[in-house]
Each structure stands twice: as structure tokens, then as C-alpha cells.
Amino acid sequence: MALTVGVIGGGQLARMMIPAAVALGIDLRVLAEHEGMSAALAATGVGDYRDLDTVVAFADTVDVITFDHEHVPQEILRELVRRGVPVHPGPDALLYAQDKLLMRERLTELGLPVPDWARIENSEQLGAFLAEHGGRAVVKTARGGYDGKGVRVVAHEHEADDWFAALAEDANGGALLVEELVEFRRELAQVVARRPSGETALWPVVETVQRGGVCAEVIAPAPSSVGRVADVAADIAVAVAEGIGVTGVLAVELFETTDDRLLVNELAMRPHNSGHWSIDGATTSQFEQHLRAVLDLPLGATRARDTWSVMVNVFGGPADGTLGDRYGQALAAHPMVKVHNYGKASRPGRKVGHVTTGGEDLDDVMYRARATAAFLQD
Amino acid sequence: MALTVGVIGGGQLARMMIPAAVALGIDLRVLAEHEGMSAALAATGVGDYRDLDTVVAFADTVDVITFDHEHVPQEILRELVRRGVPVHPGPDALLYAQDKLLMRERLTELGLPVPDWARIENSEQLGAFLAEHGGRAVVKTARGGYDGKGVRVVAHEHEADDWFAALAEDANGGALLVEELVEFRRELAQVVARRPSGETALWPVVETVQRGGVCAEVIAPAPSSVGRVADVAADIAVAVAEGIGVTGVLAVELFETTDDRLLVNELAMRPHNSGHWSIDGATTSQFEQHLRAVLDLPLGATRARDTWSVMVNVFGGPADGTLGDRYGQALAAHPMVKVHNYGKASRPGRKVGHVTTGGEDLDDVMYRARATAAFLQD
Numbered sequence: 001m002a003l004t005v006g007v008i009g010g011g012q013l014a015r016m017m018i019p020a021a022v023a024l025g026i027d028l029r030v031l032a033e034h035e036g037m038s039a040a041l042a043a044t045g046v047g048d049y050r051d052l053d054t055v056v057a058f059a060d061t062v063d064v065i066t067f068d069h070e071h072v073p074q075e076i077l078r079e080l081v082r083r084g085v086p087v088h089p090g091p092d093a094l095l096y097a098q099d100k101l102l103m104r105e106r107l108t109e110l111g112l113p114v115p116d117w118a119r120i121e122n123s124e125q126l127g128a129f130l131a132e133h134g135g136r137a138v139v140k141t142a143r144g145g146y147d148g149k150g151v152r153v154v155a156h157e158h159e160a161d162d163w164f165a166a167l168a169e170d171a172n173g174g175a176l177l178v179e180e181l182v183e184f185r186r187e188l189a190q191v192v193a194r195r196p197s198g199e200t201a202l203w204p205v206v207e208t209v210q211r212g213g214v215c216a217e218v219i220a221p222a223p224s225s226v227g228r229v230a231d232v233a234a235d236i237a238v239a240v241a242e243g244i245g246v247t248g249v250l251a252v253e254l255f256e257t258t259d260d261r262l263l264v265n266e267l268a269m270r271p272h273n274s275g276h277w278s279i280d281g282a283t284t285s286q287f288e289q290h291l292r293a294v295l296d297l298p299l300g301a302t303r304a305r306d307t308w309s310v311m312v313n314v315f316g317g318p319a320d321g322t323l324g325d326r327y328g329q330a331l332a333a334h335p336m337v338k339v340h341n342y343g344k345a346s347r348p349g350r351k352v353g354h355v356t357t358g359g360e361d362l363d364d365v366m367y368r369a370r371a372t373a374a375f376l377q378d
Numbered sequence: 379m380a381l382t383v384g385v386i387g388g389g390q391l392a393r394m395m396i397p398a399a400v401a402l403g404i405d406l407r408v409l410a411e412h413e414g415m416s417a418a419l420a421a422t423g424v425g426d427y428r429d430l431d432t433v434v435a436f437a438d439t440v441d442v443i444t445f446d447h448e449h450v451p452q453e454i455l456r457e458l459v460r461r462g463v464p465v466h467p468g469p470d471a472l473l474y475a476q477d478k479l480l481m482r483e484r485l486t487e488l489g490l491p492v493p494d495w496a497r498i499e500n501s502e503q504l505g506a507f508l509a510e511h512g513g514r515a516v517v518k519t520a521r522g523g524y525d526g527k528g529v530r531v532v533a534h535e536h537e538a539d540d541w542f543a544a545l546a547e548d549a550n551g552g553a554l555l556v557e558e559l560v561e562f563r564r565e566l567a568q569v570v571a572r573r574p575s576g577e578t579a580l581w582p583v584v585e586t587v588q589r590g591g592v593c594a595e596v597i598a599p600a601p602s603s604v605g606r607v608a609d610v611a612a613d614i615a616v617a618v619a620e621g622i623g624v625t626g627v628l629a630v631e632l633f634e635t636t637d638d639r640l641l642v643n644e645l646a647m648r649p650h651n652s653g654h655w656s657i658d659g660a661t662t663s664q665f666e667q668h669l670r671a672v673l674d675l676p677l678g679a680t681r682a683r684d685t686w687s688v689m690v691n692v693f694g695g696p697a698d699g700t701l702g703d704r705y706g707q708a709l710a711a712h713p714m715v716k717v718h719n720y721g722k723a724s725r726p727g728r729k730v731g732h733v734t735t736g737g738e739d740l741d742d743v744m745y746r747a748r749a750t751a752a753f754l755q756d
Binding site: 002003015016018019022023024025026041042279283284292297298299300301303305322323324327328331332335336338339340341342343353 | 403706
């Protein structure tokens with residue numbers, strides 16, 4: 001019996017599952033949004049993941065359904081489950097990656113540490129929250145945000161009026177999420193994998209560096225994290241995975257506050273940028289682990305292969321070509337660095353690849369990774 | 379400009395190029411012998427590599443041609459070169475992987491250490507060689523042998539009469555190769571990559587353990603090889619690569635004799651079983667390096683990632699299923715081990731995959747690798 005995994009979405013996360021699938025002899029099938037996507041090599045179908053018939057027809061060809069993104073509508077996920085298709089993560093878990101208000105409510109119920117937050121439906125409620133939190137706050141749309149979109153720092157109750165107006169026009173109504181502006185020292189991420197039968201496996205907690213709301217660099221493990229920080233991050237991630245019933249890979253983005261607390265920022269229920277270092281830097285990558293987990297196979301060892309691994313994202317790329325045009329310089333200067341090219345056309349600011357390298361000396365490792373990324377992008 | 383590499387042959391070597399191609403954004407296209415082969419995911423064509431039109435049509439779709447095997451006829455390779463298609467390795471080099479007599483002649487011309495050998499056309503000549511070499515020798519067909527086929531240990535001049543008879547019926551005539559039966563302590567392999575522009579990169583020399591003429595296990599690096607053995611193996615491999623003009627990956631199989639010499643046994647001009655450990659055990663795998671080399675891109679670092687890496691081949695597999703059926707046991711017992719499943723149907727004795735693991739203690743590493751392979755095969 002060949003193991004067949006269906007991935008909805010044809011982006012770079014699906015693409016990076018291909019090498020792991022090839023190694024394990026897993027028949028990976030991707031339902032891509034359109035032709036020529038990052039995961040085109042494994043695409044067996046092209047269609048709209050918001051169309052029930054398209055998704056059902058795709059699901060009929062695979063043993064288990066998983067995802068490149070979290071945008072498949074709940075009603076479609078639930079229909080798959082009703083038809084007996086294994087869906088990992090399942091709709092009851094994915095809900096909390098799709099809706100930040102529900103996520104905050106659920107994490108609070110579970111007693112997990114989160115920033116102060118409130119559900120707000122109008123500017124008066126925003127004003128009240130601002131008054132209680134030093135006059136500044138973060139407003140987020142409950143749905144549809146990613147890479148900094150749908151997130152706004154506000155200092156005045158009317159700075160989210162356009163979003164309130166949009167909610168009023170939405171037949172489903174709804175509300176915004178407002179959160180305290182956390183004073184944090186740095187951002188961390190804890191990636192964990194969980195099988196349907198319950199086994200979990202965690203990689204070392206990492207430091208993530210964001211620029212313009214987008215992940216730019218990851219250091220694994222997070223410096224000075226051994227001991228309490230690592231333990232608390234691991235406990236939180238396992239509590240989230242078990243509390244919400246996540247299957248597959250879960251990334252828990254955390255704030256390390258200036259007063260030494262860890263607070264949950266965001267959840268991603270799929271392989272995540274903060275885990276890309278694991279392809280080259282850990283015994284089992286997050287992509288292999290995700291495939292193992294959704295197939296309910298035993299999880300692999302997550303040990304870091306180097307003292308330090310650094311991953312740097314590559315944005316944009318050559319204006320008139322592809323990353324490959326820069327390989328001559330980049331690979332010659334940095335033979336230790338592993339390059340990951342997502343096969344996307346260059347566009348200013350677009351995440352088109354990443355590089356990872358590892359070693360004993362963090363400054364040296366960081367320099368190599370950044371220098372290679374600089375060669376590749378404009 | 380996307381980098382497009384065409385691979386002739388759809389076996390596991392082409393398959394294992396896929397992950398490296400995905401990472402580097404290389405458009406890998408495979409001309410497979412038939413449907414459903416190991417490298418089917420990357421197959422853009424199915425056809426006979428002995429048919430000129432088939433190969434030319436395939437070559438028209440790629441930037442460079444390389445190989446999963448060494449069996450493409452010289453006249454087809456030369457026609458590709460005549461048409462301006464970059465072919466790596468080229469026909470002038472591949473000749474010496476295709477014909478063992480020519481290989482022995484050329485290595486002897488280059489002054490490289492080889493077993494005593496002779497070109498023989500009849501039993502009288504075999505008898506004379508036996509008389510000069512203690513009454514035993516190895517007879518090999520010049521062409522078409524692999525994995526122990528076309529190789530015979532003989533003690534009598536008439537033990538190769540069937541092969542002489544076959545030669546007589548062959549319109550091209552030809553001869554057999556006879557070699558002294560080398561008294562060796564162990565077998566080693568030195569894998570090297572070479573770019574068209576001349577850069578070479580070598581992995582550590584490895585020990586290969588053969589069973590029934592087929593590679594069973596590889597230990598990287600070869601125990602007690604640091605220093606003279608590693609230096610001599612490296613010098614030989616570079617001399618072969620440069621002397622013959624090999625481009626891409628070259629594996630030089632070596633005998634370490636009981637009197638401490640290294641003699642060249644066989645050459646393979648493609649990624650080779652003795653280099654499979656590098657996927658998990660080296661900074662740059664032989665498959666990534668082969669793609670870099672044939673595209674004339676800078677070569678990657680070849681450093682071993684662990685003190686010891688051990689690769690064990692998996693033969694046969696479950697009689698009534700696939701390797702995947704054994705994952706539950708194998709992966710649970712050995713979370714550190716990396717499994718490579720070639721996606722082939724089980725058949726007694728067939729090489730259907732391999733496993734690799736690494737660590738500090740060779741006995742422990744060897745145990746883990748062997749135990750995992752034992753779980754997977756019958």
C-alpha cells in the first residue's frame with residue numbers, strides 16, 4: 001500500500017514537503033490554486049479550495065488531507081470529515097488558526113498566557129481598551145490576516161473605523177480583536193508536531209526576527225533559551241497542541257516580554273517559516289515530520305545538527321530573472337550554505353526562498369546566512 | 379532563466395536528484411525507460427534511450443543532459459554533442475565507464491594503480507594469465523556488467539569459454555578483461571565531483587561492504603583512513619577525474635590490499651551507492667553536487683556532518699506490500715534513522731531503498747542502521 005497524502009494549496013510549504021515525500025516513498029498530491037505554482041511538480045489538480053466539489057474530488061484520490069495554508073472554509077472541511085476523509089489538522093483545530101478571536105478565547109479558557117485582549121465591535125469599545133492599556137494597542141481582524149496584514153497598531157479609538165465599517169457590511173457581522181501592545185524583548189517560536197494517536201515531538205525553541213511584520217531571520221536554538229525559556233515554550237506548545245487537538249505541525253509564535261514572561265502571539269497549524277531551518281539543521285525536518293504526523297506514523301528525532309542554525313529569508317530576487325542567475329556568486333562565496341529556491345517569479349518584497357547554514361560560532365553562522373541571502377536578492 | 383537538467387534513465391539515482399532539484403529551483407526532467415519508475419515524479423518523457431530520435435527530442439527540452447546510468451550508446455551521445463547539447467559526463471569520459479578494457483588501458487596510461495590485467499580473446503590467453511598469477515583470476519566482460527554481473531572468478535582456462543563463444547558471435551568481436559585476484563583487506567570508494575570548468579570536490583573516502591557482489595553497507599569515513607589512505611584515495615580520484623575529463627560525480631571503487639596499496643577496481647560516472655550516505659551525512663549530498671557540477675555551478679562543501687555515518691541498503695521488502703507497511707515498527711524503534719524508499723515494488727534481492735544514520739559511536743550507529751534495514755526488509 002502506497003501512502004498517499006493530499007495537500008490543499010500549492011505554495012512553498014507544499015513544495016518543501018516534496019523532498020520528504022520522495023525520501024519516504026509517500027505519494028504526495030497537491031491541489032494547487034493555479035498552474036505553475038511553487039509546488040507544481042506534485043500538483044495533480046488545479047482548482048478552487050473554496051469549491052466543495054473540487055475539494056471532494058481531490059480528496060477521493062488520497063488517504064489523508066492536509067494543508068499548505070489555513071484558508072479552506074470550515075463547511076468544506078466538515079463535509080470531508082462527514083465523508084470519512086482523515087483531515088489533519090481537523091476543522092475543530094483549524095478553527096483556531098482561522099479566527100484570532102476564537103483563538104484568544106480558547107487559549108484563555110485553557111489557562112495559557114496571552115496578551116490582554118478584548119472582543120470589540122465599535123470605536124467606543126476600542127477607546128475603552130486604549131484607556132485601560134496606556135493609550136496604545138494592537139487591533140487585528142479576526143480572519144484573513146497574515147505576514148503583518150490585518151494588524152494595526154493604534155493610539156486613537158477612530159484608527160480602526162474602516163475595519164468596523166467593513167464588519168458592519170459583512171453579513172456575518174463579527175468583531176475585531178484588540179490586544180495590549182506587549183513590551184517584548186524578542187519574539188520566539190516553538191514548533192511541535194502531534195500525531196492523531198497523541199505522540200508529540202518538539203524542536204528547540206527558536207528566535208524569530210521580524211521586519212515589517214514579516215519573518216526575516218530565525219536563530220535555532222534561541223540564544224540563552226536553554227533551561228527555563230525552552231521548558232516554558234515547550235510546555236505551552238504541547239498544551240496548545242493537546243488542548244486544541246492539533247494534528248500535524250503546529251507553530252506557536254511567542255513574545256518574550258521585558259518582564260520575562262512568554263505570551264502566545266499567533267498559531268499556525270502547518271509547517272511554518274520559523275521551522276524552515278529544520279530541513280538542514282535538524283535530524284527530522286518539519287516537513288518530513290508533518291507528513292509522518294498526518295499519516296499517524298512514528299515521529300522522527302528533532303535534534304539540532306549544529307550548535308547554531310540560522311535561516312534567512314530571501315525577498316524579491318533579481319528584477320529581470322530568477323534566483324538561479326545569482327548562484328554563481330552566492331554558491332562560490334558560501335559553499336557551506338544551503339539554498340532553498342521556491343521557484344517563484346521575482347517581485348519586490350516577495351518571499352522567494354530562504355537560506356540556512358549552521359556551525360559553532362553564531363556570529364560566523366549569521367554572517368554566512370545573511371551574506372548569501374544578500375547575494376541572491378536585490 | 380530557470381536551470382533545466384535532463385536525466386536519461388528513471389531509476390533511484392534520478393529519483394534522489396529530485397529533492398536537490400526542488401531545493402535549488404532546478405527544473406529536473408527525466409527520460410524514463412517506462413511508466414511508474416522510481417523517478418516517475420520528474421519524468422517528462424518515456425522512451426528508449428537507445429533510440430536517437432527519442433533522445434534528441436528529449437534533449438531539446440533541457441539545458442544539459444546527464445544520466446541515471448552509463449548505458450546510452452556512444453553514437454547517440456556524440457550526436458548530442460555534435461548538435462551542441464552540453465552532455466555531462468561527455469562521451470569521451472563515459473567511454474571508460476562503459477568499457478572496462480578501455481578503462482584499464484587508460485588508467486594504466488595515466489600511471490594509476492590498478493590490478494595486473496590483460497586483454498584476452500581466447501582460453502589459451504586466459505591460461506597463460508592464470509599461470510602467471512597463481513592459478514586464479516577474475517574474468518570480466520568489457521561491457522554490460524554491474525552489481526556482480528559479468529564478473530567471474532576462475533581457476534581454469536576453460537571457465538570463460540561461454541563468454542569467448544559469445545564474443546565470437548558478436549559482429550563487433552572484442553575481448554574479455556582478466557585481472558589478478560587482488561588480496562584485499564577491504565574495499566573503499568572515493569567519490570569526487572568535477573565541474574566542466576575544472577573545480578573538484580571530494581567527500582571523505584568510505585568503506586564499502588559487498589555481499590554477493592552487491593554493495594550492502596557503507597561506512598563514512600572509512601575507519602582508520604585519516605591521513606595516508608584518505609590522501610592517496612583523494613589523489614587517485616582527482617587524477618582519474620582530470621585524466622579522463624569526467625564532469626559530474628565520479629565514484630572510484632578501490633581495493634585496499636593486504637600489502638597496503640590502493641588499486642582502482644571500478645569507475646562509475648554518476649552518483650553512486652557509495653555516496654548515498656551524503657544525503658543525510660554531508661553538508662552537500664552527491665545528488666545536489668552532481669546537479670551543481672553538470673550545470674557548472676560552484677560546488678558545495680562536502681564536510682561530514684557526523685563523526686560516523688552508516689548507510690545500509692534495503693533489499694527485497696515485504697513480499698505482499700511496500701516498505702511503507704513496515705514504517706510503524708521501524709520508525710518507532712529508530713527515530714534517528716533516515717529512511718529512503720525508492721518507490722519500487724518488492725522483489726527478492728532487489729535494492730528497494732536504503733537507510734542512513736550518524737553519530738559519535740560507530741558500533742551504535744552501525745547497529746541502528748542495520749536494525750532499521752532489518753525491520754524494513756524481509
